[in-house]
Each structure stands twice: as structure tokens, then as C-alpha cells.
Amino acid sequence: MGSAERKEREKHEMRELILSAAKSLFLKEGFEHVTIRRIAEEIEYSPATVYLYFADKDTILCALQELGFRELYKKQQVLAVIQNPADRLRACGKIYMDFAMENQEWYDLMFIMRAPMKAFDTPADWNLGKDTYDVLRAIIIECIEKGYLKAKDPQIACFALWSLMHGVVSIFIRDRAPMIPKEHREHVIDSILDFTMAEFLEK
Template sequence: MGVIERREREREEVRRKILTAARDLFASEGYDRVTMRRIADAIEYSATTIYNHFEDKDDLVQALCQEDFDRLFHHLQQTPSPADPVEAVRQLGLAYARFGTSYPNQYRFMFMTPGKLEYLKEDDVSPGEQAFGLLRAAVTAAIEGGYFRPGDVDTMAQVLWASMHGAIALIINLQPQHWPHAPAAPDLVEQVIDATIRGFLAEPAAARRRGR
């Protein structure tokens, strides 16, 4: 490996440490309380090193948002798409929940860290919008196929997202002593998505025919 390649690799390793530390601190301490110096202290680097990679905290947050929402989008994009439109919606919901429970700090930063969204730069289509677009398209197909009752697509997709978000937030945040009789995470997730889908079905009997 040449000198230039080694320097680039080392620079990328430092950048990765900065992003990981920042994400963890934002998730645990809140956006407003975390400074660039606090991030530097966490990885035992000087604040100058942070500024060599990011112009300011807003620039760092933009990089984190881009990275994490890209990861979510690609995770959902790789979800198998069954021929049955209702099952396609269900699989997207389950995939979203797997992402949230597999990457809890990323999820907390993306959806549970107040104060950061106002700093996002305006792009033509953000990865977050692309991820929501997958769910919206699946809901549209279920409505157009007569599986879901007619309704506002955006509202219905957001209701599905909200139901899954609630389940994920409980799973990754609630301590066992505060939830002594909690169901297994996969069971909770499946029951939440199935209950939400049942509310959208064009005919309640369809749920029984599908074995839900």
C-alpha cells in the first residue's frame, strides 16, 4: 500500500470514529448538549482534528443523517416483495422494525433526537423520503388492488410508520424493570403491524382468510 492510500485509509478511520462517537453522544445526551469539543474528548482527539473533517456541527449532523438514512433505505430496498400487496406492506414493516432494533443508536439519532432536523440541508430527494416512498408505494398498490380500503395514501403510510415506531421505541428504550411482562420483541412487532394492517383492510373477513 502506497503512502497516499495509507493516509486516505487513516483519514477515513478517523472520520468513522468521529461519526460513531457523535451519533452515540447525540443519542444519549441530546443534540443541544453535545459540542464538537465533547466529541473530540470522547475519541481522545483535539477539536482541531474534528474540524479537519467537518466544517461545524451542522455539517457533521448532515453527514450522519445522510449515512443513516442511506442505510435504512438500502435495508428496506433489499426486502423481498411478495406478489400479495398486503404481505408486501407487512414485510416492509417488519424490515423497518429489524433495522430499528438492530441499530438502536442509529435509530435514536434518526428519529428520537430533538433539535437536529432544522439543520438538514435541502436536497431534491433525501434518503429518508426515499425510504418512506417505498412504504407509500406498497400502500398505494394495496389500495389500488382493492386490498386496503380507499384513503389518503400519505396518512395511511404514516399511520403504519407511527405504529412501528412506537413498538421500536419501547423495545430499544424501556428498561425491563419498567416492563416486567413484555412480550418477545418479534412477537410485539408482528402483532403491532398485523393489527394496523387489519384496520386498513377493505373487508374484515379478508384478515381471517389470510390467517391473521
């Protein structure tokens, strides 16, 4: 009897329905309107029904987060055409920070908000973030190999440069830089990239 398979498929479809409602709420009305009750309303089910398909709200946010990572990973793909690793490093930073500033709520969900992280205990669940992180790591390893970076430990160099970029955009997103007018943000990001390349890189 193949009805078990259909059941499985229906369950999966319902999950997708819930996620798409969550996503559309997120995009149209912002994070704070993504509530179980609003999701349920959107798909015309009761709030309790949502809990038949997802353990809790964090699990749903986690799935949304995943979409964000895919988007970022997609944007990183254009880096492949840049030959010089130093140029590629700069472009990587630019793509990262532009993504953050153009999709602030997504970035917030992916890298700042507490909520979705409660859902995974084990680092194994971090696969999504890992892929995007590995893009940076590969570039840095090449930069070290080719002598653009004098750092010997790529782990540290990678974490430091990621931290720098994350620091910049997360300060902006959470409004901790009143000394920098909003109109200057884009320019500051470029200046930070220039500064970093000038100070960090050898040639």
C-alpha cells in the same frame, strides 16, 4: 496547476477521516461518547481542527444519520421479491421495526434525536429519509389500487402506518412501555403487525 484539485481531495479525505472516527466512536462506545473532543483525539488532531472541516457538531451527526438511512434503504430492497402487496406491506413493517430494535442508537439518531435536525431548515435536505419513505408509499398505493386498503388518501394511510411503526419502536427505545417486559418486545411487534393487517386490510 492541478494542486487545487489535490487540495479539494485532501479536504474531502479529512472530512471522511473525521466521519469515520465519529462512526467508529458511535458504534464502539455509543452516541454519548461522540464528542468533538473525542473525535479529535481519535484522529490525533486538535478539537479546533475539526471545525475547519465541519461547521458544527450537528453537521457531523447529520452525516452519520445519512449512513443510517442508507443501511435501512438497503434492508428494504428485499421487499422487491414479494409479489402480493399486502404481504409486502407486512414485511415492510417488519423490516422497519427490526431495524429499529437491532440498531437502536442509529434509529434514535435518524428519527428521534433533536440534534441532527437543527442542521437542515429546508425539506430539501430530507432526501435520505424520503427514499425510505417512498418505499412504503409505493406499497400502500398498490394496496389501495388492488383493494386491500379502503383508504382513499394514500398520503394519510402512509403517514398513519409509518406513525404506528415509529410509535411502537420509539416507545420501546425511549423506555415508555414498562407494562411490556423487554423479553416480550419482539413478540409484541409481531402481534402489532398481525393486528394491523387484520384490522386495516380488506381481504
